[in-house]
Amino acid sequence: MAQKRLLKPTLSTNLTEATVQTITDALDAGVSIDDIINDDTPKFRGQKELSEEALNELVSLKSKGSAIPGQSLTTDPEAPYPWEQPPKFANPREALQDILASILTPDAVEHILASLLKGTSVSDLAMVILYSKYLEGSFNVDSMLLLAEPLMYMIMAIAEEANIAYNIEDGDLDEEDPEEIEGKIKELNTAFESIKQGVNPQTMTKDKLQTGALPQNLLDKIKEKGPEIRESLLSKGDE
């Protein structure tokens, strides 16, 4: 179907909502998504790989210990940490542009793709990127939280471009969609219902019976032995 009209301008404080609005409007305007639906290129599946090396690294990091409560109060006020200073970007829009500029470089994208292939979730990746930018003093905590959604979508788009099946949250790639399961159960129930209705003796007539289900020699045998077959024990029988 050809596109009937241009899309209406959409606006929302929530990216998902804006995107859903845009898609819904696009579908209403006759934009086809067949090219996405019919694309059956097999995807690279993100899979967790456990390695001894990584585990050792984690153990060594953990064994280094953490800050003593109140340690931050002992630092020199004249030399504050980057996150203790005014942020580089006060406006989250500019912060987002800065992040996109950092992640849309060949090296960064390559690392992102490698992480996704190793099963790292999109939310974990977003957290690492935003947290490290926060530590650099690029933006404040509030902006960091605001940027989570757009950044997660950008990582998802990178993964889609590279044709990777990714985890949005840890391990959700292996989870079954409850809605799909429900749909399958519904389908099964409907099938059972139709079978039940199909064998209803009241609706069953001789002309509906399928011929050829039993081999002819077996039918002949039944015919031959017919009179010998006992009637039901509950039947009235001859009195």
Place this chain on the structure above:
Amino acid sequence: MGFFKSIKKAFKKITKGVSKVIKKGVKAVKKVVKKISSSKILRTLAIAAAVVVTGGAALGAFPGLASTQIGSAIVNAGTWVSNLPVVGTLTKPFQAMGSFAGETLYSAGARAGLIKDVDMAAKTIANAGGQTFTATKAALEAGTITSETVISQANALVSGTGSIGTTGTLAPKTGQFIERKGYETLTKEQLAEIGSKELLPSSIAKTVGSAAGSLVAPAVGFGKEIAKGYAMGKILGPDEQDPRGSAGFGAEEERQSQMDALQVAYNNTGIDIGDAYANMSFGTGDVGYLSNIPKGPDPLAI
């Protein structure tokens, strides 16, 4: 609980919430488009969101995704933006930035072995000014051209023996050819000027200063504001200079006449137009979708 621990906890909560919202979004689209698997809807959602976030530039940044019908339709939805006076003339640098981002994404995918050789080759031909990526793909699907032909054409271009784009002084290595658009050739004088302007970080300025003739290093950090004004004048040419001068990165706001067009969309959603810059809002009617265009820095060859 320590400060950082509470930040991490809050972040975990947010990302969990976002994941839920994404799944809800999938369900919402599923209501409209029935009998399609959730993964396909998620793909559609990711494409659309990338286009909405980057405002049109995603068409270049994500060639595979944004060349889909819905991707193009969303980008075209912002054409009313480019029809506005002033803004319309400023869309080119941002488009170039988008396409540069696309190159990086594409070459990274290729290096990671995730993108087919034939797709890489098709991109190369498109970048060299030949047939567009989508046209080559369509020809491949129709069977009018073979993958081998496309790859050999691209290799010919890269090695400098091809007929398109052989005028450039660059000869990127095989396998990295699609990074070509990330390069620009500057004269010795231009390089000296950049080096002397102290616009660049000292490490880069040093390299620039020692370079002779043309600069053949890949563009670094296209989003950096460094030497923005210089790049506008020297690389894009006088016709495409920012008519408002080169204000600091992000320091500009749209003029009232430009904001008028947005008033309706903002009113309908119950957002005060005055808050347009203070809040994160999204969509094709968003000021961010508009302001991305003139504010976006250009791909600078440093």
